[in-house]
Amino acid sequence: MSQVRQRLAISKPTEGAAGKTGTWRVFKPVVDKEKCNQCGLCAMYCPDSAIDADLNVDLTFCKGCGICANECPKKAIEMVREEK
Amino acid sequence: MISLQELDTIGEIPQEEYVLKCTSACAGCSDSLALRYVLKAAGPDTVLVVPACCTSVIQGIYPNTAFNIPVYNIAFAAAAACASGMSNAFRATGKKTNVIVYAGDGGTLDIGIQSMSGAFERGTDFLYICYDNEAYGNTGMQRSGATPMGARTTTTPTGKIDAKKDIDAIIAAHNPPYMATAAAAYPQDLFKKVQKALTFRGPSFIHVLAPCPPGWRFSTEKTVEIGKLAVKSGMWILYEREFGKLTINPQSKAAMKRPVPLEEYLAPQGRFKGIDAKTFETLRQHLVKNIKKLSAEEAEE
Numbered sequence: 001m002s003q004v005r006q007r008l009a010i011s012k013p014t015e016g017a018a019g020k021t022g023t024w025r026v027f028k029p030v031v032d033k034e035k036c037n038q039c040g041l042c043a044m045y046c047p048d049s050a051i052d053a054d055l056n057v058d059l060t061f062c063k064g065c066g067i068c069a070n071e072c073p074k075k076a077i078e079m080v081r082e083e084k
Numbered sequence: 085m086i087s088l089q090e091l092d093t094i095g096e097i098p099q100e101e102y103v104l105k106c107t108s109a110c111a112g113c114s115d116s117l118a119l120r121y122v123l124k125a126a127g128p129d130t131v132l133v134v135p136a137c138c139t140s141v142i143q144g145i146y147p148n149t150a151f152n153i154p155v156y157n158i159a160f161a162a163a164a165a166c167a168s169g170m171s172n173a174f175r176a177t178g179k180k181t182n183v184i185v186y187a188g189d190g191g192t193l194d195i196g197i198q199s200m201s202g203a204f205e206r207g208t209d210f211l212y213i214c215y216d217n218e219a220y221g222n223t224g225m226q227r228s229g230a231t232p233m234g235a236r237t238t239t240t241p242t243g244k245i246d247a248k249k250d251i252d253a254i255i256a257a258h259n260p261p262y263m264a265t266a267a268a269a270y271p272q273d274l275f276k277k278v279q280k281a282l283t284f285r286g287p288s289f290i291h292v293l294a295p296c297p298p299g300w301r302f303s304t305e306k307t308v309e310i311g312k313l314a315v316k317s318g319m320w321i322l323y324e325r326e327f328g329k330l331t332i333n334p335q336s337k338a339a340m341k342r343p344v345p346l347e348e349y350l351a352p353q354g355r356f357k358g359i360d361a362k363t364f365e366t367l368r369q370h371l372v373k374n375i376k377k378l379s380a381e382e383a384e385e
Contacts, residue, residue, distance in 0.1 A: 013152040017144025018108035025111075044271055045308050047109065047117035049101045061105040065112030065297075066305030079305075 016061070021048070025064030027079035029057050035076035042068035042077060097275055098124050107142040107150045112304030114268035114294040114311060115139060118215050119186065121271045123153060125278035126211075130182040131156060131170060135163035135196055137188030138222045139215075160195040163187050164203035167210045175209060182282050183210040189230035190220045193251050204258040204287045211281050212289045214251065215268070217296035225299040232319075233370070234363040235355045237299075243359060247370060255289045256325060262288040264324040268295070269311025270335065273322065280324075293320045301354025310352060315339055317349040318371050321378060330382045340375055 011017075029042075036055065043051040050062040057068075069077040102123035109116045115138050123130065132155045134140045140157050144150045158166045163185045171183040187196055192214035200212060219237050220226040227237045229249040236243050255263050261284040266274040274292060281288040295310045297303065302310060314320040315335055322333040332340075346368050350356040 009146060011144070011147050011149035013104060013150070014144070014148040015104050015150075016106065017104065017148035017150040018106055018142070019145075021106040021108070044097075045117065047113050047115075047120070047307070048106045049103065049120060050105060053099055058105060063106070063111035064304075065307070066303075067112055067308055070305040071308055 020060050021063050022058075022060045025059075025062060025082055027064050027066060028059060028082055029062065029064070029066070029068050029077045030080050031055070031057065032076045032078065035074045037074055037076075039073065041071055041073065045071050097121070097272065098127075100124065100128075102128070102152045104150045104152055108144065109138065109142040110296075110298055110304075112297045112307045113138075113142075114296065114307050115215055115217070116142065117271065117307070118266075118268040118274060118292050118294055121275045122184065122186065122213060122278050123151075125275045126153075126182050126184060126282060128153060129180070130154075130184060133158060133163050133167045133170065133183065133185045135185075135187050135191040136160045136222075137186075137191050138217075139186055139188070141222050160191050161199055163191060163196055164199040164208075164210075164212060167212075168203045168206060168208040171208050171210045185210065185212045187212070187214055188221065189214060189216040189218060190228045192216075193229035193249050197254075201254075201258065204255065204260055204289075207286050209285055210287060211278070212287065213278075213292060214289070215292045215294040217294045217299055218248070219296070219299055221296050221299050225296075233367055234359045235300075236357070237355070243356075243363060247366075252291055255291075256328075258287075259328060260288055261286045262324070262326055263290070265291045265293070265320065265322055267293040267311045267315055267320060267322065269293075269308045269315070270322070273333065273335070277324065299355070301357075302352050306352055310349070313344060313349040313352075316344040317346050318343045318375050319346065319349055321374065323378065329385055330378065332378060332382055340379065346371065 045067050050058045066079045069079050103120050167183045167185045174181045218230045225237045226239045231244045232248045234243045262281050264277045266277050316339045322336045324331050
């Protein structure tokens with residue numbers, strides 16, 4: 001099997017296969033936990049599943065697209081410019 | 085506010101992610117958004133066949149991949165032919181593995197159409213998903229058969245003069261057991277349709293609208309908003325066709341009764357900037373005609 005693996009170019013599933021995409025970000029999402037009603041729409045619409053079931057944003061991978069902030073029905077997420 | 089019905093479906097969708105953090109897709113990409121739900125619905129016993137398209141370039145850097153299921157990358161024209169062989173081999177060995185082709189609009193409407201038509205004609209047991217961003221996205225937005233009239237791409241700098249190819253009618257002519265349209269902006273709907281499509285034996289087809297921020301020239305946070313506007317304006321109609329019987333989905337029925345003006349869908353997109361009145365009117369008439377045609381077909385049955 002290992003020989004076959006070497007001859008066929010097979011990739012293995014790994015987290016961070018495309019690098020730490022969080023470095024792409026210009027604006028980062030900041031969640032106002034007081035306004036948040038835990039509806040989970042942000043996690044549902046996140047294209048990169050960077051928001052987990054407890055609605056914490058994984059800033060190592062979040063690309064900062066801002067869909068979560070745009071779709072939040074309570075307007076509890078604000079996009080804040082990254083300071084470098 | 086989120087409705088109770090929506091909460092129900094969120095609960096049904098498994099937490100398991102098959103698209104690991106993170107693909108190299110652009111920020112706000114609806115391809116990764118749609119793929120997340122396609123794979124959640126299909127589950128781990130699935131093989132994805134991917135022709136040349138955005139999905140084949142966003143997987144990550146060898147020897148790693150962000151996709152946690154087997155993926156077979158193949159040439160543009162061969163995806164459905166490959167899936168045919170794969171599906172037959174699985175069935176011959178008694179396996180029920182789902183074979184899903186996940187192709188872009190170029191790989192479906194233009195280059196891949198002959199192998200797809202062949203696979204549908206042979207009655208291959210597989211699911212063909214076309215995610216449609218209405219141009220050749222990963223090579224820099226050249227016009228495809230799916231580009232709508234009036235949209236500017238790098239090869240149609242003054243706006244496309246031909247209408248969008250009606251791939252759904254071409255598929256319907258093959259009489260597959262199940263075909264549907266979906267949108268990345270409605271993930272629960274997409275999830276349900278993929279689950280349903282996989283219960284049918286034989287070929288099934290799902291056409292997913294996938295707004296593309298850099299290609300359609302809108303800012304990244306509007307991906308879902310624009311996808312919803314496409315449905316609400318009637319430019320994109322959500323329906324299912326089961327053994328030829330058409331059912332228009334409630335989202336699109338509501339849109340048919342009280343449509344959002346077409347301007348609201350076109351205005352946020354840079355690709356429609358400066359569209360002339362004549363082209364706009366043709367687009368609008370095409371939209372009205374399409375709605376009439378589908379409503380008449382549904383009423384007939």
